Amino acid sequence: xxxxxDDLRRLLGDAVDDLxxxxxxxxxxxxxxxPARRRRPLVALSAGLATxxxxxxxxxxxxxxxxxxxxxxxxxxxxxxxxxxxxxxDALLYREFQVVDAGPDADRALAALRRxxxxxxxxxxxxxxxxxxxxxxxxxxxxxxxxxxLGVDAVPSGLAAQQAVHTVQGVLQSTAPVVxxxxxxxxxxxxxxxxxxxxxxxSDPVEGLAVGDVLAVRGRVAPHQPPRxxxxxxxxxxxxVVQDGTTSVxxxxxxxxxxxxxxxPGRYVVAVFPLGRPASDDTRTxxxx
Amino acid sequence: xxxxxxxxxxxxxxxxxxxxxLSVLLVRDLGQAEEVVQDAFVELHKRWALLDDPGxxxxxLRQTVVNRSRSALRHxxxxxxxxxxxxxxxxxxxxxxxxxxDSRRRAVLDALQRLPRRQREVLxxxxxxxxxxxxxxxxxxxxxxxxxxxxxxxxxxxxxxxAPHQKDGL
Numbered sequence: 056x057x058x059x060x061d062d063l064r065r066l067l068g069d070a071v072d073d074l075x076x077x078x079x080x081x082x083x084x085x086x087x088x089x090p091a092r093r094r095r096p097l098v099a100l101s102a103g104l105a106t107x108x109x110x111x112x113x114x115x116x117x118x119x120x121x122x123x124x125x126x127x128x129x130x131x132x133x134x135x136x137x138x139x140x141x142x143x144x145d146a147l148l149y150r151e152f153q154v155v156d157a158g159p160d161a162d163r164a165l166a167a168l169r170r171x172x173x174x175x176x177x178x179x180x181x182x183x184x185x186x187x188x189x190x191x192x193x194x195x196x197x198x199x200x201x202x203x204x205l206g207v208d209a210v211p212s213g214l215a216a217q218q219a220v221h222t223v224q225g226v227l228q229s230t231a232p233v234v235x236x237x238x239x240x241x242x243x244x245x246x247x248x249x250x251x252x253x254x255x256x257x258s259d260p261v262e263g264l265a266v267g268d269v270l271a272v273r274g275r276v277a278p279h280q281p282p283r284x285x286x287x288x289x290x291x292x293x294x295x296v297v298q299d300g301t302t303s304v305x306x307x308x309x310x311x312x313x314x315x316x317x318x319x320p321g322r323y324v325v326a327v328f329p330l331g332r333p334a335s336d337d338t339r340t341x342x343x344x
Numbered sequence: 345x346x347x348x349x350x351x352x353x354x355x356x357x358x359x360x361x362x363x364x365x366l367s368v369l370l371v372r373d374l375g376q377a378e379e380v381v382q383d384a385f386v387e388l389h390k391r392w393a394l395l396d397d398p399g400x401x402x403x404x405l406r407q408t409v410v411n412r413s414r415s416a417l418r419h420x421x422x423x424x425x426x427x428x429x430x431x432x433x434x435x436x437x438x439x440x441x442x443x444x445x446d447s448r449r450r451a452v453l454d455a456l457q458r459l460p461r462r463q464r465e466v467l468x469x470x471x472x473x474x475x476x477x478x479x480x481x482x483x484x485x486x487x488x489x490x491x492x493x494x495x496x497x498x499x500x501x502x503x504x505x506x507a508p509h510q511k512d513g514l
Contacts, residue, residue: 060471063499067369067472070452074374076364079382080356086382087352087389174417176460178486180493184460263487322489340489 138167141221142182143214147253148221149337150275151177152261164194164226168203171218179262181338185215194223200244201233208239216245221252249279254329255309257337265342268316272325274337276304282329285309292321301330318343348392352385355401360385362473363409369468370413372453380416384408406473407483410465417461455502462486463498470495 136157141148155166169175174188190211193204201223210216220233224247234244257274260266270289276282282304289298297318302309313325320343328336360381367377384405395401456464462484469480470491477495481488 059499059503063467063471063502064474066452066502067468070449071365071368071472074365074368076361076374076378076381079360079378080353083352083356083382083385083389084349086386087349089346169418173458174461176462178462178490180463180490180497188457263490265487322487322492340487340493342487342489 136163138163138170139222139225140167140170140177141218141225142171142177142179142184143218144182144253144337145334146214146251147335148214148217148251149179149182149253150221150225150256150258151179151182152258153178160227161194161196164201164223165191167222167226168194168219171222179339185211185213185218187211191219196227196229196231199231201227201229201231202236203233204236205238207237209237209241210235210243210245214251216243217248217251220245220247249277252277252279253337254280254282254332254335255285255327255337257325257327257339260339260341262339263342264339265344266315267344268314270311270313270315270325270341270343272311272313272327272339274309274327276307276309276329278307281307282332284330285327286330286333287311287313287325287327289313289315289318290324290326291318292323294324297323315343320344348389351392351398351401352389355388355405356385359402359405363405366406366468366472367409367413369453369456369472370410370464371416372457376416377413380412381409384412403479403483406469410469410483414461414465459498459501462490463494463501466491466494467498467502471499 135154137152138155139150140153141150143149153167153170155163155170157163158166168186168191171184171186172188172190173184173186176182176184187207189206191203192206193202195202195204203219203223210219216233216235219235223233224230230247232244232246234242236242254277255274256276257272259271259273272287276285284301284303286301287299288296291297298313300311302311309327311327315323322340322342324338324340326333326336326338328334363381363384364374364377367380368374371377371380387408388401388405391404392398395404456467459467465484466480469475469483470477475483477488477491480491484491486494
């Protein structure tokens with residue numbers, strides 16, 4: 056019997072190995088040709104530059120005309136914003152921070168919602184999402200409602216609606232009802248349901264962080280029946296608990312500073328959960344250097 | 345011919361086909377994959393003088409192809425949404441549909457498209473390009489632990505979807 060990895064290797068290879076890409080070397084050569092080969096006629100100069108062109112016309116064409124398809128300066132690039140996106144694990148919502156382009160509220164809200172689409176999805180492999188690719192088209196705030204125009208006919212079942220409600224309300228800092236406008240003309244209104252938020256959620260670190268001496272862990276508890284203390288564990292690559300303890304919650308937030316300087320380098324899992332309820336945990340994988 | 349031109353031609357001969365096929369696994373469209381990889385070659389040429397080590401050029405190309413494939417998918421989503429608004433019905437088959445008509449190929453590419461983006465990228469780099477965990481981690485800018493998790497979840501998700509085709513005599 057063949058090894059499962061070999062099956063996958065063969066499967067992906069079979070899917071594309073007999074495709075014959077068209078030859079594009081000529082096109083690449085044309086696009087990377089030295090600018091001197093490209094000719095730009097002097098008449099391209101505007102009338103306003105004509106006087107200057109008498110003296111420096113050739114240099115001007117040589118200097119400006121050659122920028123061609125260069126990319127715009129980096130200084131003009133959009134800045135980024137961090138948004139909280141909500142994903143599903145064990146029938147509860149967990150928040151994960153992601154980076155989107157900065158911009159007006161509605162644009163950031165739409166960008167955050169698009170992170171819920173399966174093609175983008177969570178960084179944490181424990182999380183899943185209920186939204187298909189192309190699900191979100193537009194976010195409009197009007198008449199004390201948040202309208203979300205969908206690219207699909209209806210809101211997917213399960214926690215998908217609450218994923219989107221928590222995400223869009225978080226970005227817009229509003230708890231206004233969310234109206235989903237389906238592509239097929241349907242319209243459904245959803246209110247925020249705090250009961251589906253995970254009791255404990257890790258905000259920081261992000262999945263996969265590499266740390267040296269101290270691992271700082273921060274997070275929140277759900278506003279609905281918040282636990283007053285939470286328990287935490289640090290598990291080594293074999294799954295053995297190498298450190299554990301509890302910490303108190305203040306203003307729905309908690310934080311830990313774990314000394315990992317004595318741990319053997321490797322991949323560790325930090326888990327937090329309400330005291331006495333280890334099944335309702337949130338975890339992050341970190342690498343100790 | 346400059347150093348960059350010569351290097352680009354050698355890289356083209358060695359990697360063009362494989363990088364286009366990698367991009368097909370990510371974007372499921374041969375024409376778009378060719379665009380993505382062509383742009384990656386042009387970008388490499390522009391930045392050739394900034395490369396510390398020309399030996400890293402294949403890794404740079406690979407990373408650019410993955411990043412540009414991701415952007416292409418997102419752009420395609422925007423375009424599709426726009427078209428849907430304009431016409432409601434857009435049933436025209438993509439230009440390369442005949443090329444992708446083979447049912448097994450479609451099943452594999454469709455299954456990959458249903459996976460979360462990270463899982464799809466990790467699987468393509470691991471099982472198509474045969475990269476090591478650390479090479480994948482570097483290409484995607486994630487930890488080796490995350491590579492492991494995405495690979496294990498991705499392959500678990502893929503196996504049942506592809507099982508009928510494996511039984512076809514693979």
